[in-house]
Amino acid sequence: MPPRKPHSRASGRVTLADVAARAGVSAISVSRTLQSPAQVSAALRARIQAAIAELGYVPDHAARSLASARSGTVVVLVPSLGNAVFVETLTAIQAVLQPRGWQMLIGNTRYSPAEEEALLLAWLGHRPDGILLSGLDQTGRTRALLAGSGAPVVHMMEIDATGACCSVGSGQEAAGAAMAGHLLARGYRRIAFIAVQLDPRTRQRREGWRQVMRDAGCYEPARDLESPQPSSVGLGVEMLEQLLAQAPDSDAVFCCNDDLAHGVLFECQRRGIDVPGRLAVAGFNDLPASAWTHPRLTTIAIPRTGIGQEAARLLTELMAGRTPAQRTIDLGFELKARDST
Amino acid sequence: MPPRKPHSRASGRVTLADVAARAGVSAISVSRTLQSPAQVSAALRARIQAAIAELGYVPDHAARSLASARSGTVVVLVPSLGNAVFVETLTAIQAVLQPRGWQMLIGNTRYSPAEEEALLLAWLGHRPDGILLSGLDQTGRTRALLAGSGAPVVHMMEIDATGACCSVGSGQEAAGAAMAGHLLARGYRRIAFIAVQLDPRTRQRREGWRQVMRDAGCYEPARDLESPQPSSVGLGVEMLEQLLAQAPDSDAVFCCNDDLAHGVLFECQRRGIDVPGRLAVAGFNDLPASAWTHPRLTTIAIPRTGIGQEAARLLTELMAGRTPAQRTIDLGFELKARDST
DNA sequence: TTGTACGCGTTATCAC
DNA sequence: GTGATAACGCGTACAA
Numbered sequence: 001m002p003p004r005k006p007h008s009r010a011s012g013r014v015t016l017a018d019v020a021a022r023a024g025v026s027a028i029s030v031s032r033t034l035q036s037p038a039q040v041s042a043a044l045r046a047r048i049q050a051a052i053a054e055l056g057y058v059p060d061h062a063a064r065s066l067a068s069a070r071s072g073t074v075v076v077l078v079p080s081l082g083n084a085v086f087v088e089t090l091t092a093i094q095a096v097l098q099p100r101g102w103q104m105l106i107g108n109t110r111y112s113p114a115e116e117e118a119l120l121l122a123w124l125g126h127r128p129d130g131i132l133l134s135g136l137d138q139t140g141r142t143r144a145l146l147a148g149s150g151a152p153v154v155h156m157m158e159i160d161a162t163g164a165c166c167s168v169g170s171g172q173e174a175a176g177a178a179m180a181g182h183l184l185a186r187g188y189r190r191i192a193f194i195a196v197q198l199d200p201r202t203r204q205r206r207e208g209w210r211q212v213m214r215d216a217g218c219y220e221p222a223r224d225l226e227s228p229q230p231s232s233v234g235l236g237v238e239m240l241e242q243l244l245a246q247a248p249d250s251d252a253v254f255c256c257n258d259d260l261a262h263g264v265l266f267e268c269q270r271r272g273i274d275v276p277g278r279l280a281v282a283g284f285n286d287l288p289a290s291a292w293t294h295p296r297l298t299t300i301a302i303p304r305t306g307i308g309q310e311a312a313r314l315l316t317e318l319m320a321g322r323t324p325a326q327r328t329i330d331l332g333f334e335l336k337a338r339d340s341t
Numbered sequence: 342m343p344p345r346k347p348h349s350r351a352s353g354r355v356t357l358a359d360v361a362a363r364a365g366v367s368a369i370s371v372s373r374t375l376q377s378p379a380q381v382s383a384a385l386r387a388r389i390q391a392a393i394a395e396l397g398y399v400p401d402h403a404a405r406s407l408a409s410a411r412s413g414t415v416v417v418l419v420p421s422l423g424n425a426v427f428v429e430t431l432t433a434i435q436a437v438l439q440p441r442g443w444q445m446l447i448g449n450t451r452y453s454p455a456e457e458e459a460l461l462l463a464w465l466g467h468r469p470d471g472i473l474l475s476g477l478d479q480t481g482r483t484r485a486l487l488a489g490s491g492a493p494v495v496h497m498m499e500i501d502a503t504g505a506c507c508s509v510g511s512g513q514e515a516a517g518a519a520m521a522g523h524l525l526a527r528g529y530r531r532i533a534f535i536a537v538q539l540d541p542r543t544r545q546r547r548e549g550w551r552q553v554m555r556d557a558g559c560y561e562p563a564r565d566l567e568s569p570q571p572s573s574v575g576l577g578v579e580m581l582e583q584l585l586a587q588a589p590d591s592d593a594v595f596c597c598n599d600d601l602a603h604g605v606l607f608e609c610q611r612r613g614i615d616v617p618g619r620l621a622v623a624g625f626n627d628l629p630a631s632a633w634t635h636p637r638l639t640t641i642a643i644p645r646t647g648i649g650q651e652a653a654r655l656l657t658e659l660m661a662g663r664t665p666a667q668r669t670i671d672l673g674f675e676l677k678a679r680d681s682t
Numbered sequence: 683t684t685g686t687a688c689g690c691g692t693t694a695t696c697a698c
Numbered sequence: 699g700t701g702a703t704a705a706c707g708c709g710t711a712c713a714a
């Protein structure tokens with residue numbers, strides 16, 4: 001019985017074999033010119049490169065990934081893309097990974113551990129060589145998926161005191177405490193805190209503020225505001241209204257991030273509230289605009305570029321199979337005392 | 342001679358075959374349970390799904406892509422991630438593509454056609470099923486790569502009057518003209534324009550403004566400012582200084598985008614320049630904060646969510662092999678006349 | 683330095 | 699409804 005006619009399922013695209021045929025060499029030589037040119041003689045290389053250019057060959061990532069067991073991708077999950085903090089962190093990560101041959105698979109979790117889990121599951125099919133996560137509050141299933149993936153993981157933004165996982169970030173509680181200290185030092189006593197989004201980092205900043213306020217004997221629940229809504233300039237306006245309604249004698253507001261503080265600043269201008277004379281305003285994150293508001297905004301800058309760089313560098317160490325010098329890197333923060341306090 | 346011992350190159354991860362063995366079925370049944378459950382009997386399906394869960398099986402994207410000639414990915418290239426316009430467009434795209442089973446491979450071109458080309462080349466290795474681009478100003482090589490990829494392409498933000506390619510966006514020149522008309526209608530005559538970044542859309546907006554100003558006999562080169570720098574709030578401050586230096590009698594400024602306008606607004610407050618009494622200020626893009634600035638900013642809103650939705654929808658049509666009703670979709674814009682003019 | 687044989691994990695195809 | 703077999707395009711291992 002004659003063998004069944006092999007049915008071609010070829011994609012019609014230019015393959016390594018096509019390039020090889022064109023250059024009159026074997027496929028593996030083409031592969032080598034791309035992966036480790038040094039192993040191929042200059043003469044062959046030239047012929048092959050010409051063939052690649054003529055045919056417009058683009059290596060097939062799937063085939064390469066399957067054959068080499070390396071995908072050349074790194075999954076990066078951030079809670080938001082509308083926030084300069086994460087965008088700049090992504091940029092810094094890319095600056096480290098791209099030159100070393102890795103591509104980023106970006107996911108936006110929208111501050112939801114459930115969405116994070118779903119995103120991770122989806123991206124895991126790409127067999128990433130490494131994973132970069134924001135925060136430490138993953139779901140149980142996410143932890144299981146991470147463990148099962150076999151890929152090294154680095155957490156960004158927060159630091160894990162236990163050292164159980166690799167992390168690069170800033171101490172959020174310490175930062176919150178520092179701002180509270182700054183306001184007290186400037187003589188403010190009736191200091192409010194506006195917490196929105198209520199993600200773990202927001203809570204930690206608030207905890208730092210509460211602790212210092214309690215220690216100073218100044219903590220009053222009426223000045224401890226919160227809203228689960230996502231942060232925005234408009235929400236800052238709204239929260240200021242709420243603050244003025246429920247604790248009108250407050251002399252300072254510490255907003256859990258800069259967007260909120262910008263809204264507060266705008267609303268103060270609209271109402272003719274003098275900042276910082278009548279009300280001091282502080283933010284968190286040091287967004288680019290915060291250096292230019294009127295008055296210029298006092299805020300806390302976390303080293304987002306540094307975090308991205310260090311996290312990516314740490315991950316490349318782990319992906320190379322090396323044991324990093326430190327598993328936990330606290331990059332600190334900087335209090336930018338400007339005109340609004 | 343005995344056959345060479347086959348060297349295992351298995352990745353050690355859970356595969357379709359592992360799940361099949363566990364469930365006591367063939368690999369293809371597992372595959373079908375995942376791809377087209379209807380083809381598998383309920384009994385088998387249950388056993389298989391249990392096995393999948395027990396083993397924590399995650400399908401290998403590379404193998405699937407290789408075998409099926411469909412990658413399930415769509416490349417989306419945007420000029421910036423620091424701009425709410427593109428972030429919101431991305432969100433809208435994802436809302437359409439994700440439920441239909443596609444993943445986004447995001448690239449940030451930083452307004453550079455050369456970076457766009459490099460990014461495209463890198464992502465093309467993933468054999469995307471479709472491609473979403475921002476703008477119409479691609480390099481020759483980019484066009485060649487696109488054509489060679491075989492994937493359908495939709496351009497966003499600008500519209501292609503020739504209909505040569507599929508595009509979804511707003512007429513930038515018309516929008517620029519509309520704002521010029523608005524300012525003239527409000528009685529301003531010494532209207533300046535601040536152009537930064539100088540991407541094609543900025544130039545088109547400026548062209549619209551110039552045309553209307555010339556027609557009104559009000560165009561003066563001294564009020565036509567430009568800077569190649571990337572847009573930022575700080576640059577707005579700087580450009581206002583420049584404007585006041587070279588054309589101090591200007592009675593209105595049209596900024597090519599809202600960041601710039603925010604900077605101008607802040608600097609006006611700092612200098613005590615009354616807006617809009619002494620100087621009217623207008624922006625472009627309607628960033629979320631623009632509704633809350635003091636005074637609230639007059640600007641032009643382009644339907645970024647609609648653009649993302651329609652572009653993604655159009656792309657899905659093309660990816661399905663259908664011929665879309667229209668290849669060019671102009672979603673228009675909306676002039677938000679607020680307090681700053 | 684260059685080439686041959688084979689396997690990576692999955693789905694298309696065809697047979698039962 | 700279920701399964702056996704053969705690709706998909708490339709890199710690893712080994713041979714020459």
